[in-house]
Amino acid sequence: MIMADQLKATALPQYGNPDVLTPSLDRLADRAVRYDLAFTPHPLCTPSRVSLWTGAYPHNHGVRTNELTAPVDRDNYLRAFHRAGYSLALLGKNHCFGADDLGLFDVYKDFSHTGRTDGGDERDRRFLRWMADADYSQLWETRTAPLAAEDCPAARVTEESCRFIESAVEPFLLWMSLPEPHEPYHAPEPFASMYDPDEVQLPDWTGTEGIDEPVRQRLYRELCGFADIDDRSLREAVAMYYAMISFVDSCVGRVLDALERFDRHRDTIVVFVSDHGDFGGERGLMVKCNSLVDALTRIPLLVSVPGAAGAGTVVNDPVSLIDVMPTLAHLAGVEAIEQSRGRNLPGLELATQPRSAVFAEYGAGATPMSYSAGVEAAGAMPATLRPLLRAAEAEGRPKMVRTSRWKYIYDPLDPVDELFDLAADPHELRNLAADPDFSHIVADMRRLLLDWSINTEDAFPVPLYFDASDLAPTSDAHFAPFGA
Template structure:
C-alpha cells in the first residue's frame, strides 16, 4: 500500500489591484476582519512588492517565477499592442509542476495570462467566473446572473462616476465607480466565492484534501476586484462615508522635479477632472469593494473549517498589484513606481508552521510564491525561476536573525509600458530608500522614512549622493542577477552619472 500523501492543501486567494494599506495595521479604517484574521493566525509580510504593476505581466511572473523580462509578457495580453499575447509553452509554471506531482489543481475567476490560453493549459481544472474583456473563457457568471433574474446588462447603476472633464458624464471617459441595486448574492465576488466553496467540497468528497484523504489540492481563487470600476451593492456601497475620508498625504502632489510622464498620465487617464469630493466618493466605493471581498473570503474559510480541512490547508492571500485610487491624484496604475501600486498585501496561514501573529519584515516579491508553492508540495524548483521560496521565512517566526544570511536586502521591480506606449523603468527598494531608473527622463530617489508619501524627488539632493550611489549599485546587481537585457548599457549610464 502506498504511503499517504502528507503534503498540505493550498488555498490561494489573489485579488486584483488591492492596495497594501487596506489590510495593514496602520492603514485606513477599512474593515478587513478576515484578512486580519489570517495575519493573526499566520504571518503577515510587511515589505511585499509586485515585480511589475500591470495585470498580465504580474500574473505571468507569478506563474513562472520569473521577472517580466524573463517571460516576455511585458504588457497586457488583451490589448492589440501586446508584446507577447501568450506565455511561451516551454517555460515551466508552478501549477503544471504541482499537477504533475499529484496535486489536484483547480481555478476560479480572473485569468489574464494569455489571449488564447486558459488555466486548463497549465495544470488546472477551470471552474468558471472569467469575463470577456480579459479572458473570454466562459459565460458562467452571466448564466448565474440570468438564473438570479438579473442579467448584468439589465441593471441600472446609481451615482456613476467617470473620468474626464465632467465626472457625471456617462458618455465618455473611463467608468470609475457606482452603486449597484443587486443583492450581494448576485455579485461576481459572491459567485467566485461560491465556486471556490464548491471546489473545496468536491475535493473533500472526492477522497482528496489532506494527509489522510488522498491527493492534496491546490485551489486558486482570483477575484475581480477591487479593480475599477468600483461597483458594489449595499451594505458596502454606503459603508464608508465620503465626507469622512481625508485626502492621503500624497494628494498634495505637484509633479515638481518628477518625470514628465507622471503629469502626462494625470491627463491621459482623465483624472485631472476630479476634485477631492469625486475621489472621496471613489475611495469609499473602493473600500466597500475590499470589505465585500473580505466577507467572501470569510465564507471560504468557513467552508474549509466545516469540511475539517483548515488544519491541513495553507491559506495565502495576495494581490497582483495595488491601485492609486487618488494617491498622487492618479487613477489606476502606470509608469509611476510609487508604493500605491507596487506594494502588495501578503498573508500566509500555515498551521503548524507559521507562528500565529508573526510579521516578516524581509523584502519579498509576489512571484516568490511560485517556488514557495513548489517547496510546500515537495517539488524541485526549476533553475529558470529568478525568485526564492518563502518557506524559510515562514518557518522563522518573524525573527530577523532567522532570515537566511543571503536573503536580498531589497526588492526589484520594472515596468515596460501599457496602452500608453513602451516606457522602460527599473526600481530597487529597501525599507528606507527607493531608486527609480527612468530611461528617457529624470531618475527618482525617495527617503521613505522621512517622506513616506514620496512627494520629494531627491535625485539631485547633495546630502543623498551616497544613497544615490548605493542604490544604483543595488539596481545594477539586480539587473545582473536576473539577466536583465538592459544590463548591457544601463549600468554604465548609472555609474557615470553624477
C-alpha cells in the same frame, strides 16, 4: 491562494489603514505570517501574474503587457503542481495563462470585471446586462450595483471556490482569483454604503505644479482627466474602493468557513495576496499607470501554514511576489522549476536568505513617445487616444529598487530620477535624487539596480503585442521622443 486584483497594501488595516473594515483578513492574519514589505515585480495584471506562476521577472518571461499570456516554452509552477498530481482549479480572473496551460486545470471558470466570460447562469447574465448598460464616462466614476451581493462576480467566484473545496480530491491547489477591487468602481449593498465620502481621509498630496513629476505619471494625469478631478469625486472613488475591499473581505471569510466546515483547515495552506495596487487617492489619482510608486507596487501578503511557528508574526524583510510559488512548492514537496528566480519566504522555518532589496520594472523597450499640448483631458479614453496609453505602457524600461527604507527609480527616457526616503516620506512626495546630500544613496541604489540587471536579465527579445509602426496619429496627438 486567494488573489485580490489591484489591492494596495496600505488600504488595509493590517498595513496601517484603520478606516477599512476587514474582519476576515484580521482573522487570517492572526494565524498567518504577514509580510510588511511585499512587492510586485510589475504593477500591471498579466505581467505580475505570470511572474507569480513562473517565479521570474517580466524581463525573464517576456510578458510585459496585458495582452500576452504565459509563454508556452517556459516552465511554470502550474505545470509543476500538475506533474506532482495535484487537483487544480482556477476560479475567477485569469489574465495569465493561455489555452495550453488552462487545459491543466481540472476546474476552470473565468469571471472578469464585467462578469462570467462564458455567460454562466441567469445571475451571471444579470450582472453582464447591468455592466453593459452602465456608462462609466470617467475612470473614477462609482456605481452601486443594483443586484444582490451573491450575484456579483466576487461572490460567484467564492461560491464556486467553496464548492471546489468541498469536493476536490487531495492534494489540491485552488487559485481563487477575485476580480475586485479593480475598476470600474462598484459594489452591492450593504458594502456600497459602508464608507461616507465625507469621512474619507485622503492621502497627503500637495498638487501637480512641481516640475519633478515623472513624465509617465504626468501623461496619465492629463490624458485621463485627473488634472481636473474635484475633491468630492475623489472621495467618492476612494470610498467605493474601500467598499469593494470589504466585499472582498467577506469572500475571504466564506472560504475560511468552508475550509473549517469541510474539515480541511488543518492541512491547507492559505495565502492572501494581490497582483498589484491602486493609487487609491494618492497623488489625486485612482486606478494605475506606468508608475512604480508604492501605492502600485506594494502588495498585501499573508501566508498561513497550519501547525507552523510564526502565526500572527510580521516579517519586515522585503519580499517579492516571485517568491510565493517557490515557497508553496517547497512546503508542498513539489519540485522547483529550473528557471525560477524566487526564493523561500522568510518567517516560515524554511532555509532562505532574506532579500535586502526588491525590484520592479515596467515597459517593453518600445519607442519613446510624447503628445501635443493640445490634447484635452479624456476621462474614459476615447478610441483616438487609446494608442497613446498603449504606447506609454510599452515605452522604455523604467526600473525600481526598493529596500526597507529607500526607493530609487531609474527611467532612461525621463530626465528625472527618483529617490525617496520611505521612513520619513511614506507617500513619496519629496524626491531627493538631485539633492547632493543624498548622492551617496543614489550611487548605492544605482549599483543595486545595475547588479540586478546584469545578473538576472536574459538575452531574449521582449515581444510587443502590437506593431509600433501602426500607431499612426488619429487626432492632435503625435508620437515623438521626449522633448520633441
